[in-house]
Amino acid sequence: MPKNIKLIPLDRRPPAPPAADRSQVDLSVNLAGMEMKNPIVVASGTFGFGHEYGEFYDLSELGGICAKGLTLHRREGNPGPRIAETPMGILNSVGLQNPGVDYFIEHELPFLRQYDVKVIANISGNTPEEYGVMCEKLSAAGVDMIEVNISCPNVKAGGLAYGTRPELAAEVTEVAKGHAGSTPVMVKLSPNVTDITEIAKAVEGAGADALSLINTLRGMRIDVNTRRPILKMNTGGLSGPAVLPVAVRMVWEVANAVKVPILGMGGVAKGADAAQMLLAGATAVAVGTACFDDPYAPVKVRDALAQLAADQGLARVSELTGGVRPW
Amino acid sequence: MPIQQICTVVEKTWLSHDAVYMVLEAGDMVRQTFRGPGQFVHIKCGSSRLLRRPISVSACMEDSPEDLLSLVFESRGEGTEWLANRAVGDKLDVLGLLGNGFDVDWEGRYLLVGGGIGVPPLRGCAQCAQESDAILGFRSADKTLLIDEFRAECGSVQIATDDGSLGYHGFVDALVRKTLEQDRDYTAVLACGPKPMLKNVAKVAKEFGVPCQVSLEERMACGVGACLGCATPMADGTMKHVCKDGPVFRAEEVDWNA
Numbered sequence: 001m002p003k004n005i006k007l008i009p010l011d012r013r014p015p016a017p018p019a020a021d022r023s024q025v026d027l028s029v030n031l032a033g034m035e036m037k038n039p040i041v042v043a044s045g046t047f048g049f050g051h052e053y054g055e056f057y058d059l060s061e062l063g064g065i066c067a068k069g070l071t072l073h074r075r076e077g078n079p080g081p082r083i084a085e086t087p088m089g090i091l092n093s094v095g096l097q098n099p100g101v102d103y104f105i106e107h108e109l110p111f112l113r114q115y116d117v118k119v120i121a122n123i124s125g126n127t128p129e130e131y132g133v134m135c136e137k138l139s140a141a142g143v144d145m146i147e148v149n150i151s152c153p154n155v156k157a158g159g160l161a162y163g164t165r166p167e168l169a170a171e172v173t174e175v176a177k178g179h180a181g182s183t184p185v186m187v188k189l190s191p192n193v194t195d196i197t198e199i200a201k202a203v204e205g206a207g208a209d210a211l212s213l214i215n216t217l218r219g220m221r222i223d224v225n226t227r228r229p230i231l232k233m234n235t236g237g238l239s240g241p242a243v244l245p246v247a248v249r250m251v252w253e254v255a256n257a258v259k260v261p262i263l264g265m266g267g268v269a270k271g272a273d274a275a276q277m278l279l280a281g282a283t284a285v286a287v288g289t290a291c292f293d294d295p296y297a298p299v300k301v302r303d304a305l306a307q308l309a310a311d312q313g314l315a316r317v318s319e320l321t322g323g324v325r326p327w
Numbered sequence: 328m329p330i331q332q333i334c335t336v337v338e339k340t341w342l343s344h345d346a347v348y349m350v351l352e353a354g355d356m357v358r359q360t361f362r363g364p365g366q367f368v369h370i371k372c373g374s375s376r377l378l379r380r381p382i383s384v385s386a387c388m389e390d391s392p393e394d395l396l397s398l399v400f401e402s403r404g405e406g407t408e409w410l411a412n413r414a415v416g417d418k419l420d421v422l423g424l425l426g427n428g429f430d431v432d433w434e435g436r437y438l439l440v441g442g443g444i445g446v447p448p449l450r451g452c453a454q455c456a457q458e459s460d461a462i463l464g465f466r467s468a469d470k471t472l473l474i475d476e477f478r479a480e481c482g483s484v485q486i487a488t489d490d491g492s493l494g495y496h497g498f499v500d501a502l503v504r505k506t507l508e509q510d511r512d513y514t515a516v517l518a519c520g521p522k523p524m525l526k527n528v529a530k531v532a533k534e535f536g537v538p539c540q541v542s543l544e545e546r547m548a549c550g551v552g553a554c555l556g557c558a559t560p561m562a563d564g565t566m567k568h569v570c571k572d573g574p575v576f577r578a579e580e581v582d583w584n585a
Contacts, residue, residue, distance in 0.1 A: 045554070045555075046549075046554055047553055048552060048553040048554075048555070051552070052549070052551040052552045052553040052571070053551070053553060055328045055329065055551075056329075056330075056331070068555070076565060076566045077555065077558060079558075079585070080545055080546065080556075080557065080558050080559060081545065082546070082556045082558055083378075083546045083547065083548045083554075083556035083557070084546065085376065085378045085406075088377055089377060090377060090378060092556060094554070094555045094556065097558065230546070241377065289377070289548075291549065291553065292377070292378060292379070292549040292553075292554060293371065293377055294331075294371075295331060295422070295551070
């Protein structure tokens with residue numbers, strides 16, 4: 001039997017080697033001509049128009065803000081309950097509650113313009129013409145990018161129908177591009193399809209400058225005592241860490257199918273999650289539901305991503321894009 | 328302007344089989360963010376749950392070195408069960424103080440009407456007004472909350488139970504009616520509890536011409552007004568949000584038939 005077993009007490013654990021200096025990493029990215037100082041965007045619908053989280057930190061810390069989804073006219077949205085928690089996720093059925101595009105331009109855009117951050121307006125229409133009208137207004141108002149939502153699972157008209165049929169998705173994209181002037185148009189894709197690359201290719205063919213994905217996955221939760229769905233609309237859109245692997249897979253598939261840049265989103269809550277999105281092929285990454293858990297999540301994701309890049313000896317975070325090594 | 332604060336549990340007691348009384352040391356949260364009694368905090372309940380849980384503040388005070396918050400909540404599901412099992416000395420990640428709170432004037436005279444877990448937030452109202460009377464409703468005698476505290480801080484306290492096991496056998500709105508029939512000289516009725524109760528109390532207050540403020544509840548995600556999850560319909564057809572526009576609303580603003 002051995003007689004000397006040397007124990008290292010827990011409080012004497014040797015210190016970790018010093019971390020690499022993340023401040024040396026170049027975080028800037030270029031998303032379809034839009035230069036961002038870092039690749040972290042906040043996802044539409046999780047950040048309002050910036051007022052609320054702007055009370056916690058300077059919005060200039062972010063690369064971009066996708067504003068709450070707009071429609072041509074004001075919408076009150078769906079009846080409640082609109083929120084249901086699920087394992088590592090949430091279901092929502094807000095139903096595009098918003099004050100309308102004109103109100104946004106007059107009252108919300110000036111607030112966002114105080115900050116050194118790219119402003120991306122998110123729009124949904126009932127007809128291709130409505131998308132066109134909104135693009136004209138927003139382009140004239142000088143937003144940095146327009147995100148065309150063809151995939152809201154929570155509204156009956158338009159919404160998801162445009163996002164699940166390639167020819168309709170292409171039509172909306174073409175109209176949006178035709179009315180957006182020099183403002184880049186990014187189309188937000190639905191994951192609620194059999195083959196997301198079909199839609200992605202159709203939208204790219206119609207002139208989209210960038211793609212964002214994924215929107216929420218349709219889901220449902222039932223109260224077993226009342227036998228009622230928790231959500232008043234019965235079903236809703238699932239977001240949060242639960243959807244991350246689906247989102248990474250879809251970003252990877254789409255990145256292999258198109259040439260336009262991708263804003264990856266879906267369940268990103270940590271620096272490594274954002275790195276996965278970039279490796280799968282995204283140029284920039286949106287943080288959404290994680291804000292509800294921690295208001296500082298987007299800033300923490302940015303810093304952790306920079307640290308990860310520094311630890312890997314990268315000079316630029318953009319070097320991660322498309323860097324996955326598939327088997 | 329809300330803040331995020333790591334709070335320490337300094338007191339914890341079970342008030343009934345379901346309800347926990349907890350006191351937190353909260354840095355300078357009260358000094359920075361107090362707007363009125365009836366605000367809430369949004370507490371992270373362990374790392375395996377995504378959403379924080381909104382918990383009404385029962386009473387709070389500025390203190391040195393740290394402000395104090397007292398909370399009373401029911402263990403209703405996984406999140407609140409986790410919270411109920413915290414012990415003195417444990418740390419909690421808390422956003423607060425959130426929402427608007429009741430509009431209470433020290434010089435005013437208030438009728439406080441609470442139902443079940445809606446009773447504790449009214450304790451802050453009792454402490455913020457020179458004069459108040461309370462009508463507190465519970466399901467049964469074994470589910471009462473903070474009755475002694477209200478007796479110490481209010482002029483009069485009436486109790487109602489659904490099963491008649493303590494005090495008046497019936498709902499609080501009947502006691503509100505009896506009270507206002509004798510004396511309607513209140514600045515306002517302040518009510519917190521389940522929505523059907525609030526609807527009835529608001530109706531009685533209106534009949535007697537007494538202003539009424541109600542604290543509403545709704546399933547909530549962000550707690551700060553960003554996600555638009557906790558929408559509640561207003562009488563004018565618009566939606567307001569319990570977390571940011573509320574949780575306290577003037578009774579006449581609310582669409583009671585939705």
